[in-house]
Structures are given as structure tokens and as C-alpha cells.
Amino acid sequence: MTIQQHPSPNHGSRYGWKPDRIVNHITAGSSAAGALAVLCDPAREVSAHFVVDKDGTVYQLVALDRAAWANGTSTTPSDSRYYGRSTLAAVRNRCTNANYYTISIEHVCVSGGELTAEQLAASIKLHRYIIAEVRRLYGVTIPVSREYIIGHCEINPVTKPNCPGAQFPYDAILEGLRQVEIRSDTSGTVSIKRGDFYTAKFSGTNANQLIVTAGTGDVVTIVPINRGADKLAAIVPIGKPGDASGIYTTVPGGAP
Numbered sequence: 623m624t625i626q627q628h629p630s631p632n633h634g635s636r637y638g639w640k641p642d643r644i645v646n647h648i649t650a651g652s653s654a655a656g657a658l659a660v661l662c663d664p665a666r667e668v669s670a671h672f673v674v675d676k677d678g679t680v681y682q683l684v685a686l687d688r689a690a691w692a693n694g695t696s697t698t699p700s701d702s703r704y705y706g707r708s709t710l711a712a713v714r715n716r717c718t719n720a721n722y723y724t725i726s727i728e729h730v731c732v733s734g735g736e737l738t739a740e741q742l743a744a745s746i747k748l749h750r751y752i753i754a755e756v757r758r759l760y761g762v763t764i765p766v767s768r769e770y771i772i773g774h775c776e777i778n779p780v781t782k783p784n785c786p787g788a789q790f791p792y793d794a795i796l797e798g799l800r801q802v803e804i805r806s807d808t809s810g811t812v813s814i815k816r817g818d819f820y821t822a823k824f825s826g827t828n829a830n831q832l833i834v835t836a837g838t839g840d841v842v843t844i845v846p847i848n849r850g851a852d853k854l855a856a857i858v859p860i861g862k863p864g865d866a867s868g869i870y871t872t873v874p875g876g877a878p
């Protein structure tokens with residue numbers, strides 16, 4: 623995925639908050655150019671971190687360590703954007719501006735939230751990129767769930783009930799994020815002598831989140847080692863000569 627930089631002057635401090643939620647929006651307009659013009663206009667005082675066009679082009683307007691001005695919540699109870707009106711407990715409990723702890727994606731779409739195939743594919747890649755970058759920058763792992771991959775309407779149900787819209791494909795995005803392609807450097811059967819060990823290496827998207835297990839008990843112990851994006855697993859025999867076990871990988875909360 624290539625990201626086109628299109629900086630906006632509209633952003634602020636996170637005031638010490640770490641981002642842990644991705645908020646999805648629609649532009650309520652038909653062109654990326656129109657959206658970029660509004661989101662980069664200092665007089666409008668609005669922005670988002672990213673805009674995803676219908677053809678899958680991704681624009682970045684605001685750096686991830688800055689707060690975009692996409693879904694600010696008010697601390698005044700009479701305000702229609704009061705945090706206390708959010709449908710999300712986390713937003714209510716934090717009692718502060720939701721821009722501080724969120725990352726916002728605008729999708730070019732007039733209404734309803736349906737995305738083109740190119741746009742959906744780009745948005746899944748972008749969500750994955752954001753999750754990886756937030757982990758790198760802040761040490762925070764954004765869970766792949768609807769509690770953390772959310773819509774503007776859940777933060778502000780009063781004035782933004784239709785952003786990103788009833789057809790917005792949350793489930794397809796979550797499913798896309800859970801699909802992982804893991805490569806192992808080992809295939810077939812490996813013989814390991816007692817007193818020796820073997821290190822298998824798994825790489826691919828989210829490989830370092832893998833859980834490596836043995837199919838048969840009391841044959842091997844497995845020592846997991848995270849090395850960058852890869853997962854290494856030292857496999858140590860503890861059984862009798864001739865014992866054998868399959869080795870399996872699973873992703874927490876995701877597909878095997």
C-alpha cells in the first residue's frame with residue numbers, strides 16, 4: 623500500500639493519551655479532492671488522519687502522533703457532542719475529547735457507507751498499517767474487534783448518526799484483518815535428538831502474535847521467542863525415542 627502525503631494544518635496534541643481506537647467515517651461527498659480541500663482548510667478546523675478514495679488511493683493528512691480533528695467530544699453536558707452521549711462505555715468513562723485517543727479514517731462516500739471493492743481492500747490494509755504503527759510508536763496493540771474498530775456515530779450519535787452509515791462494512795474489515803498469511807521455514811518432518819532442540823521460524827502478517835502448540839502432550843516443550851515481526855519457536859524433545867507430535871499455530875482471536 624502506498625500512502626500519498628497530503629498534510630493538513632488541522633491537528634493538535636494528544637495530551638499524553640495513546641491512540642487505541644480506529645474511527646471510521648464517510649466524507650458525505652463524491653470526490654477525494656473535495657474532501658481533501660475541506661480537511662486541509664484552516665478555516666474549517668476539521669481533519670482526519672487518512673482519506674481512502676473510491677479507487678483505493680490512500681492519503682495521509684495528519685501524523686499518527688497528533689490528534690486529528692475528526693470526532694471531538696465536548697465536556698459540556700448541554701452540548702450535542704457531549705462525551706456522555708456516546709454509545710461506547712470507554713468514551714463515556716474517559717470524560718475527555720475523543721480526538722486524543724483515536725485515529726480517524728475518512729472514506730469517500732456520499733451516504734450509506736457502502737465501499738467499492740478497491741476501497742474496502744485499501745481500508746483493510748490501512749487498518750493493518752495503523753495497528754502496526756501504533757504498536758511500534760506507542761507499544762499499544764489495538765484489538766481486532768468492534769469495540770476498537772468503531773464508527774463516528776458511536777462516539778457522537780446525536781449529530782453524526784449517519785457516519786459512516788448503516789452499510790459500512792465493519793465485519794468485512796474485521797474479517798480481512800483476521801486473515802493472516804503465515805509462512806514457516808519448516809515443512810515436513812523434523813527429527814530432534816533428546817538433549818538437542820530445533821528452532822522453527824514463522825513469518826508473515828501478525829506472525830509474532832502466533833501461539834505455537836504441540837498436538838500431542840509430553841513429547842516436546844515449545845519456547846516461543848518474538849524476533850521483530852517474526853515468531854521463533856524452540857522445540858525441545860521431552861518424550862521417548864520414536865515419539866512424534868504435530869506442531870500447530872493459532873492467532874489469538876483470529877483465524878488459524
Ligand SMILES: [Zn+2]
Nearest residue numbers: 647648774785
Ligand atoms: Zn464522521
